[in-house]
Amino acid sequence: MPQLSKRTETFTDSVIRRMTRVSMKYNAVNLSQGFPDFDPPKEILARLAQVSNEDFHQYSITWGAQNFREALAVKQSRLMGRNIDPNGEIVVTCGSTEAMMVAMMTVANPGDKVIVFSPFYENYGADTILCGAEPIYVPLYPPEFNFNPDELEAAFKQKPKALILCNPSNPCGKVFTYNELKIIADFAEKYDAFVITDEVYEHIIYEPFKHVYFASLPRMWERTISCSSLSKTYSITGWRLGYIIAPPEIIDVAKKVHDFLTVGAAAPLQEAAVTGLKFGDEYYEKLRGVYTAKKNLFMKGLDDLGIIHTNPQGAYYVLLDISEFGFESDLEFCEVLAEKVGIGAVPGSSFFRENVNHLVRLHFAKKEDTLNEALNRLADFRKKIAPKKQLLKL
Structure with missing residues (x-):
């Protein structure tokens, strides 16, 4: 058989969409692929x-x-x-x-x-x-x-x-x-x-x-x-x-x-x-208010759990620092997170050219009930995910 095109050899399928399939497999709250769970206008x-x-x-x-x-x-x-x-x-x-x-x-x-x-x-x-x-x-x-x-x-x-x-x-x-x-x-x-x-x-x-x-x-x-x-x-x-x-x-x-x-x-x-x-403009002003409320709810929840994260200026994504778990592969961490904790996330390495494996992306374009459920599941995630290696104490 002739060879297939070589232009696809340097990248994989979409990691984001793959993590939606992983979320479905484990019935996880899907905070990976960025789509809402509420109706359009x-x-x-x-x-x-x-x-x-x-x-x-x-x-x-x-x-x-x-x-x-x-x-x-x-x-x-x-x-x-x-x-x-x-x-x-x-x-x-x-x-x-x-x-x-x-x-x-x-x-x-x-x-x-x-x-x-x-x-x-x-x-x-x-x-x-x-x-x-x-x-x-x-x-x-x-x-x-x-x-x-x-x-x-x-x-x-x-x-x-x-x-x-x-x-x-x-x-x-x-x-x-x-x-x-x-x-x-x-x-x-x-x-x-x-x-x-x-x-x-x-x-x-x-x-x-x-x-x-x-x-x-x-x-x-x-x-x-x-x-x-x-x-x-x-x-x-x-x-x-x-x-x-x-x-x-x-x-x-x-x-x-x-x-x-x-x-x-x-x-x-x-x-x-x-x-x-x-x-009219009032729709877009209301939209900003809706997402500001979702952001504030989710950021406060992460803060209360002591999870280190970014503070987005726009869009609806947040990057979480998972360094404390010592995983060499953030993809593996996301799979464990979906299976053991019931949260769907995207490995940060899929977004960076640099060698970044200590971040995962979540999104908050969800109903408040969904976000609260996600935070409830994250409340004891440190008990459910065993660190991969002993962390050095300063």
């Missing part, structure tokens, strides 16, 4: 019920239904501070996962280099490799997960085609400040690179932090490919509705790539989701 669900009896069962326009793009353009124009053309500056995709892949294939040629901050959402490395490009990893330093401008410029000096920017960041919850974004922008302009943004958590930000759209920075619209989705904002991760916003000359190429990858996003779901895109 009732207005969207009501419209979905109507759509099932209407004529939206065939292909929509390949790059997105007209009314969906128009509603999205109105919403994002208000937020991004410019008039976005629904016909020339938007492509609707099958989730932000496809949006990121389309963006990568639109700008990167085999042999190109792409800058990726570490820690990073696991898809970015795989996307880069599948495009035949080479990732250049630049570390973010805890506890604030800031970058070193000198290290970033050293990466730009390697003449990358693009930089991938997840803001707010998964898994560390960092929200990049305006000054940090300006440093990135200056380097992108100086070294003539694109910036591909993943902004799916744009509406999940905690005070006093503010989200700044990279494309809104001076002279950055022309070189920014903004990717996002409706998944997190409206709690519809299974609907797979994402999008790209960019200048027309970029969108023209992105349309071609998208057309041959997936043809188009689901027509009836686009129709139902238009309702959410027309929500």
